[in-house]
Amino acid sequence: MLPLQDGFSRRFYYLRLSVTDVCNFRCTYCLPDGYRPPEGSKEGRNAFLSLDEIRRIVSGFAAMGTRKVRLTGGEPSLRRDFTAIIETVANTPGIEKVAMTTNGYRLKERAQAWFDAGLTALNVSVDSLDPRQFHQITGENKLVEVMEGIAAALAAGFKSVKINAVLLKGLNDHQLDAFLGWIKHKPIELRFIELMQTGEMDTLFRDHHVSGEQIKRRLLESGWAQQLRGKDDGPAQVFMHPGSQGRVGLIMPYSKDFCAGCNRLRVSSAGKLHLCLFGDNGVALRDLLAADNQQDALQQRIRAALAGKSATHRLHEGNAGMTPHLASIGG
Template structure:
């Protein structure tokens, strides 16, 4: 059977599917003025279109699906989407990345629909600092939602924190205390330059490798990476129940282990988060009879995937901000 393999021998068992560009947060590193729809924005993929898309990827070897945004919980049909993709043969993991505002009310519903993995954006554990970064004073509500997710027994629950010099780079002790007794993953993400954040990037960029050196000095040890894992380098410590992942897009070998593809909320395939073009797939998602053509298109487009991004050269591609494609 044909598989998702590019010209560099990399396999792609992992798909990140954006469900919506809109977000109800105003994170300073992404949408500091709040979400503003772009002119001519195409309609969102329907549940039926999403089902056809995911079935095509699964037939080619995709086994892990992450639903992202924007904020995917803004989709009123999110539970229906989760149920549809969880039912696709070959899909073993259905993950959601969210700001966590609706977790208290809906995490049990999402798990019942088929959600197995959850990532929640938590950029600080200090309430005032969290509000300053995100534009919303919702930290207690979000942390309670995370506790509910942990109590439900999802396969994995992770927290995502964007590293920001001068804003949350002093939060490591609080984060370490949090993972000492909780079986959660904590992922620190190095701030990336996008099309509209150059001044912010220069002011707040903090090298992830600096944090890694701190962890190593404190006895944390690097663990092997699973074939369908995300881009994080995972560290564990015998004194902590949780683990820490570092996503360092500016590290020298970051793209060598790329194993994920992206599709936007309007159905454009993105071979790279910072690529220069999207490949429209929507016209191939209108009927089940188009499945073979869709799969052939995915295979042929992978032959065009570049060896790596151009972030080191300041090339951010067509990504204006991370909400536009799902980070």
């Protein structure tokens, strides 16, 4: 079967699958007031995709060439069946990589079980190495526990551990040297993510946005070299230095041609296909996830939706689409 491809000849090997939009942290750039169920959403156990629905959606994407699945949230580990979700995705024919993005609060106790279940890569959010500032940004005084979780992940055997830090002017943008010193002797990729404007974060964006290009210039001036990007890699520009075991990735959605290499699609925890993090609405898929015999219809709907994918987002125009905050469709 032909791989997923849009009208701009971009191929899609990478699925970001949200399994819950609930999160127990209160990060300033995402859920500063804590998690609140979306207006009109279902309550209880049926609010989010079931294990069988997850199996069917991943099988459908795998049949169309998807090779990498990232499990996101909210905080995905809040699902009681999260280990079973990992096993289900990892055992899907065609899926080669299973990753997750986490705030790390359960990582210390679950890292080995998740690795054994088939998880191959981890992204852990660490927005500051200073405990007080970490608390200020995330709303939780959990830096020690998160750092212990990262150590547990490395000990469990994970070869791909990435640290996500959202750049915030006046809060953590001065900590580059501290971060670089931390990864010098660790096989970790540190990823600085440029703050993105969303529907509920206009004031925060105006006050704290800083361009990732500033960090890029500092890296290049310090001897860091940019690397080539793999076909199922995320959007980060990755840099290496001969004196560092760790690497640095920069995610800069406001940079020129950011969308030209787009290779990922998103499915929300409510079963909607999102063609872009900053798109409008979404395409309902859940009605086609009730039984295994609906795979052809599921794949046809995904392909039909992809034909309408835009060439680029409209962030440069101040248009963040219908996305209220990053947790709503898995970031």
